[in-house]
Amino acid sequence: MPWLESRSRRINYELTGPDDGPACILVNGLTQYIKLWMPFRDGLVARGFRVVSYDMLGQGQSDKPRLFIDQSDQVEVLRALIDTMGPRPIFVGGISFGGVIALRYAIEHPDTIAGLVPMSSFAEIPPQLMRLGVAMRTALVLGGTKYLQDLLFPMNFSNAWLEAKADIIDLATYRGWLINDVYALQNLMESFLEFEPLTAKLSSIKVPTFIMTGEFDFLTPRPLQDSLRTHIPDSAMVIIPRAYHAFTLEKAELAAYLMARFAEDVMAGRFQGKKSVWIGPEEVGGELTPFPEGFDHLRSIPVRIKAPEPAIQREPAAS
């Protein structure tokens, strides 16, 4: 497994897929590590992509700074990884925390990538997310990594998945506990709780951007993804049916198919974002459907968008 040096820190990363393929770089979320990308990664490799997955600074086998992790360090790691890929189309996908790093990268280095895929991500921390984040930090501090994971499982997955995977959840929790350190996760969480909102800078993202959101994601609900869509000029948002926050794990093949399809559309010059909203297919190979016109995609019940009030014609002021 190769190692990357960035600002004297070692990053554990993995390369898969054809040497000469277009690249997809995957940025993980909190408590995740390289191996958890495997089914998603395999979906991309099957479609001819060269995939880079890595442990974010502070997670997995990558170095864990003892006291401070700056988001700029995470962006620098991503830049160093992208540099190793040479001249080829490069697509960056990030989930949750990883999506924030991907967004920051696209803002700071707009000319180095061909496309961006924020998944279950956000550019600001409104009160609900802040309180959830603070509660998760407290859970980590008082209850340890395992307690945090116990909280995250129901936030990330559907009942069906939790039921089907009941026999491996203990093992997954154990591995997550083993590979992560409390202090490092705490540093990572604090770097996000203190971060400056990116919303005002999103308009500087010039690359085609495909925002992916789970229909039932209540950890980072749809308005957070929609804020990305309305601010990033060449963007489209797809709602993945019946998906929760961690759909790169629960619906890995479908999510990989959607990312690959976006990248293929960009490379073929077919992608037209237009800040559009789509409903994703239920299965790999299915088509995207435009969100029904006239309905509010931010509601859970079918609510029609109110027609704008006609402007009142004013009489010219008497002189």
Place this chain on the structure above:
Amino acid sequence: MNVVLGPLEKDGRIPPHQQTRIASFLVSAHAAQARQLATAMPLRIRYAWQLELHSQYCRELEIISLLTRSTTWVPDPQLFFLMWQWEMAWQPQPVHAAGDHHEALLVDMAALGHAVHAGIRPAALLPESVDPTDPFVVAMRRIEFESGRLIQAQILFLKGPQLVAVRDDVAAAVERRHAQVRELWTAMLKGMNVGIE
């Protein structure tokens, strides 16, 4: 080299010579913490943050007491040399950039505490097949769990506003203590044919 403790005894317990070596290391490290905290604490508590020191002092004593009572001890001649080596390492290394001598000692104490609580993960060395009701196993899990809480005092202090101006020196001191603790911990484990690198 094994990545976990063992091979286990027939009854699923950690071999006594491994228990003895690990418990000795932990007693040495946590006793050093307790001594330093006792020195740093005033006889009469005047400020709220000093309560945190007192609380931590009590938890360190609890850890030592737990270890002495849950370990199956056996004679280990090498401990004479090892204990001397460990005790020398815990000697104060004041971080003079932090301010006066007292402050310099406090930063080092916190750096060592950070390294001991974050860098040593005894529960991660337990094999999956270990008897979960064995008092030594329970103690290892308890100590690792408590360390996650105890380290909060060090994190708050080391990241606190009073040390912002010397952030790089503080970070370097923490790195030094981590490297030192890790070296001693891995050497001790290697002596039992257990490798965590």
